[in-house]
Amino acid sequence: MKPQSVGAFSVRGRGRLKGEGILGLLILAILLLLYIFGGGTSGFFGVQNIVNVLRVFSYLFIAGIGMTMIIITRNIDISYGAVISVIAIVMAAISKTNRHLPFYAFLPVGMLVGMLLCGFNAWMMATFKIPSMVITLATTQIYYGALLLFLDGSIYNLRSNWTWFTFKANLFNYIPLSVVIALALLVASILFFKYSRFVRRLYAIGNNRQGAVYAGINVNRTMIITYVIGGALLSFSSATLATQGSRVTCTVGNNVEMNVIAAVVVGGTSAVGGSGKIYGTALGALLLAIISPALAYVNINTYFTNLVTGAIIVIAVATSALKNVEFRFGKKSRIETRR
Amino acid sequence: MSDILVLDRINKSFPGVQALKDMSFSIREGEVHAICGENGAGKSTLMKVVSGVYAQDSGDIYVRGEKATIKNPIDAFEKGIAIMYQETSLFNEMTILENLFLNHEPTKKVLGVPVIDHRTMEKKVDEILRHMNVSMDINAKVRDIGMAQKQLVEIAKALTFDAKILIMDEPTASLTEREVTALFEIIRTLKNEGVSIVYISHRLEEIFEICDRVTVIRDGEFISCRETSETDKDRLVADMVGREVGSYYPKANTDVGGVLLELDGISQGNVLRDIRLSVRRGEIVGLSGLSGSGRTELAHAICGFSKLDGGEIRIEGRAVKIENYRKAMEMGIVYVSEDRAKYGLVAAMSIRGNISLPQIKSVSRRGFIDFDRERRMAEEAIEAFGIKAQGPDFPVENLSGGNQQKVSVARSTALRPKIMILDEPTRGVDVNAKAEIYRIIGELIKQGLSILMISSELPELLGMCDRIYVMNAGHIVSEFDREHATQESILKYALGEK
Numbered sequence: 001m002k003p004q005s006v007g008a009f010s011v012r013g014r015g016r017l018k019g020e021g022i023l024g025l026l027i028l029a030i031l032l033l034l035y036i037f038g039g040g041t042s043g044f045f046g047v048q049n050i051v052n053v054l055r056v057f058s059y060l061f062i063a064g065i066g067m068t069m070i071i072i073t074r075n076i077d078i079s080y081g082a083v084i085s086v087i088a089i090v091m092a093a094i095s096k097t098n099r100h101l102p103f104y105a106f107l108p109v110g111m112l113v114g115m116l117l118c119g120f121n122a123w124m125m126a127t128f129k130i131p132s133m134v135i136t137l138a139t140t141q142i143y144y145g146a147l148l149l150f151l152d153g154s155i156y157n158l159r160s161n162w163t164w165f166t167f168k169a170n171l172f173n174y175i176p177l178s179v180v181i182a183l184a185l186l187v188a189s190i191l192f193f194k195y196s197r198f199v200r201r202l203y204a205i206g207n208n209r210q211g212a213v214y215a216g217i218n219v220n221r222t223m224i225i226t227y228v229i230g231g232a233l234l235s236f237s238s239a240t241l242a243t244q245g246s247r248v249t250c251t252v253g254n255n256v257e258m259n260v261i262a263a264v265v266v267g268g269t270s271a272v273g274g275s276g277k278i279y280g281t282a283l284g285a286l287l288l289a290i291i292s293p294a295l296a297y298v299n300i301n302t303y304f305t306n307l308v309t310g311a312i313i314v315i316a317v318a319t320s321a322l323k324n325v326e327f328r329f330g331k332k333s334r335i336e337t338r339r
Numbered sequence: 340m341s342d343i344l345v346l347d348r349i350n351k352s353f354p355g356v357q358a359l360k361d362m363s364f365s366i367r368e369g370e371v372h373a374i375c376g377e378n379g380a381g382k383s384t385l386m387k388v389v390s391g392v393y394a395q396d397s398g399d400i401y402v403r404g405e406k407a408t409i410k411n412p413i414d415a416f417e418k419g420i421a422i423m424y425q426e427t428s429l430f431n432e433m434t435i436l437e438n439l440f441l442n443h444e445p446t447k448k449v450l451g452v453p454v455i456d457h458r459t460m461e462k463k464v465d466e467i468l469r470h471m472n473v474s475m476d477i478n479a480k481v482r483d484i485g486m487a488q489k490q491l492v493e494i495a496k497a498l499t500f501d502a503k504i505l506i507m508d509e510p511t512a513s514l515t516e517r518e519v520t521a522l523f524e525i526i527r528t529l530k531n532e533g534v535s536i537v538y539i540s541h542r543l544e545e546i547f548e549i550c551d552r553v554t555v556i557r558d559g560e561f562i563s564c565r566e567t568s569e570t571d572k573d574r575l576v577a578d579m580v581g582r583e584v585g586s587y588y589p590k591a592n593t594d595v596g597g598v599l600l601e602l603d604g605i606s607q608g609n610v611l612r613d614i615r616l617s618v619r620r621g622e623i624v625g626l627s628g629l630s631g632s633g634r635t636e637l638a639h640a641i642c643g644f645s646k647l648d649g650g651e652i653r654i655e656g657r658a659v660k661i662e663n664y665r666k667a668m669e670m671g672i673v674y675v676s677e678d679r680a681k682y683g684l685v686a687a688m689s690i691r692g693n694i695s696l697p698q699i700k701s702v703s704r705r706g707f708i709d710f711d712r713e714r715r716m717a718e719e720a721i722e723a724f725g726i727k728a729q730g731p732d733f734p735v736e737n738l739s740g741g742n743q744q745k746v747s748v749a750r751s752t753a754l755r756p757k758i759m760i761l762d763e764p765t766r767g768v769d770v771n772a773k774a775e776i777y778r779i780i781g782e783l784i785k786q787g788l789s790i791l792m793i794s795s796e797l798p799e800l801l802g803m804c805d806r807i808y809v810m811n812a813g814h815i816v817s818e819f820d821r822e823h824a825t826q827e828s829i830l831k832y833a834l835g836e837k
Binding site for chain 2 (some may be wrong): 019105191195196197200201204206207208210211212213214215216217270274275
């Protein structure tokens with residue numbers, strides 16, 4: 001009565017490096033090269049530069065959590081940049097009129113704004129069956145447009161209760177609060193991805209939407225909750241981005257969504273949904289955060305930043321496509337019973 | 340034994356079709372009960388009502404004697420009803436374990452937060468697999484396993500709900516004989532445990548092997564329910580067919596000429612095997628078979644949509660190579676697809692645009708479209724084919740199914756073909772439009788065209804065709820003259836019973 005092993009299941013443990021592993025090695029290699037050619041601890045690895053890189057990592061990754069969940073379900077939200085801008089302006093406006101309020105009073109307001117705007121995207125998708133690409137393209141214009149209507153360009157002369165988040169809120173004098181938040185969210189999201197039913201439903205929707213309905217999943221509700229969670233997290237990204245000076249412009253979040261999407265896709269989340277890992281997104285965000293300063297420290301013209309970023313995305317997506325091709329050869333069909 | 344599930348006079352209609360009419364059905368505890376019927380008889384619709392995917396318009400469902408409201412799949416699961424879908428409902432990028440418990444993962448509280456309890460999941464799966472007497476790597480992704488294992492995963496999934504009623508929709512459709520034997524082994528095990536199984540299948544052989552009773556449905560209505568030990572295949576087939584051949588088939592008696600199209604040993608993987616078939620001038624030839632028997636694939640192969648592995652196509656005695664559809668059209672072959680929306684018409688375009696599309700050159704001057712000529716062409720077609728529309732600029736998507744089909748045919752005839760392949764020409768159209776399409780087919784034949792007609796509706800084939808070929812599993816298994824063809828004999832061949 002010993003169970004026989006079933007041949008077709010031998011695909012497990014193929015012994016090849018997974019996408020995230022390759023990405024991790026790539027980042028290590030870049031860091032090593034920077035150490036050797038970038039002037040050791042005085043150049044790229046100078047404290048201030050590292051802190052800056054980590055800050056970029058923080059806002060990319062925090063926004064990337066929601067984006068990963070959304071892309072896994074085979075959807076997208078390209079209004080993230082606009083939503084980040086709106087949150088920043090709303091928080092800055094409160095800070096301007098209430099000079100004695102501490103910064104952490106702004107964050108819940110920002111979360112609420114993010115939840116509302118992103119929730120609206122998902123609600124429109126669900127109610128009017130509009131593809132996520134189309135509705136978020138439209139709301140990007142609406143959110144930016146509304147900002148410009150209410151505000152003449154920027155809010156300036158913000159006081160120390162605003163810049164506190166970037167300059168004063170440090171752990172052990174060095175580690176910015178935004179990085180601490182990002183790392184805490186990294187741990188929380190890894191657990192969330194592993195242990196929650198909710199994330200399972202997201203994978204199911206991205207794999208086979210009709211199948212998800214057959215399994216009794218309320219797809220619309222799940223999508224709205226996903227967008228709302230993503231929107232709430234944008235508050236932290238927005239705070240990290242916008243508090244670096246005493247002035248906040250309407251376009252503070254411009255194009256951030258593209259880098260966030262890039263981090264998610266480079267991190268191994270399938271651009272057509274159904275698969276993806278949150279720590280992949282973390283690695284993707286780290287890589288994107290490194291590229292620009294790294295190029296600067298090895299004396300490559302910063303005009304190359306976009307070119308290199310683009311090339312990395314192409315390579316990452318192409319290798320994941322190759323991975324899929326390879327698996328197509330592994331299909332066999334056999335069942336055995338034990339008796 | 341008592342009835343565990345009773346369906347009482349279920350009605351369900353979709354726009355334009357009454358899919359279920361006063362349909363009743365019941366199954367006892369520990370029974371394997373087959374449902375059979377022709378394509379489109381309503382089997383799958385019935386099961387989707389039971390499993391909560393569709394809501395019935397009227398009628399009641401009773402589970403263990405109690406009236407049950409099943410509004411969504413979760414309700415069905417909670418009542419112990421699980422379904423294995425024909426198109427599998429699994430999730431490719433997820434592991435088997437994740438698939439099995441999707442949306443009902445066991446959870447435990449950690450610091451008051453419900454988290455997925457992986458260990459309980461694994462323990463439960465282990466138990467279920469031992470129960471089913473199979474072993475599998477539960478951490479493998481579904482995309483890496485074969486069809487047979489997917490079926491097993493579907494069964495295991497049903498058991499994770501502690502299902503007492505398990506609905507299997509064509510479970511053997513893509514299994515090999517050995518795998519079917521293994522599946523039956525599992526079905527018997529489950530049956531002994533008191534699980535009731537609704538077994539939907541085309542394969543009469545299997546029904547007699549594994550089932551206790553069999554219910555036949557036709558056109559959404561209950562026809563008969565018998566013990567398998569007290570009936571035979573002939574009875575079942577007669578129940579499935581049932582209809583009488585109507586008289587609205589205007590089969591014109593035309594002079595049949597010489598051989599126009601000849602297929603000599605066409606094959607394509609295991610989809611088409613050694614097909615030999617001929618169509619003569621002025622002849623209507625029918626192609627019968629169940630869906631999946633290779634009929635549409637044959638039509639696609641003739642038209643150059645797919646590549647042949649071997650065999651020869653001859654037109655008027657000359658061997659030809661048809662690499663693509665353009666070549667086929669040049670040879671005088673046109674194809675009118677069963678899936679009008681997908682392959683046939685451009686829905687958002689006008690009748691005018693659709694009709695001129697394949698022959699845009701003939702209405703163009705120096706690369707620009709001559710709208711007058713195009714409009715005239717469309718008006719002629721509307722007149723000749725009796726298309727009911729406000730005019731040539733009316734968008735095709737707003738036409739009824741029957742009128743869309745007429746546009747399809749009109750467009751194809753404008754190419755002046757020698758042979759027209761019609762794939763399910765009357766699917767989804769109402770009775771009146773059907774009669775008109777038959778009239779049009781009659782007209783075309785009078786003009787000297789030949790027609791190869793693929794259809795699942797036997798009366799239509801019997802009424803219209805000079806000869807009928809029957810396909811099963813990629814083979815042509817039989818050929819009938821108009822005089823000798825009967826619904827029973829064709830269906831038997833189509834089911835692979837001869």
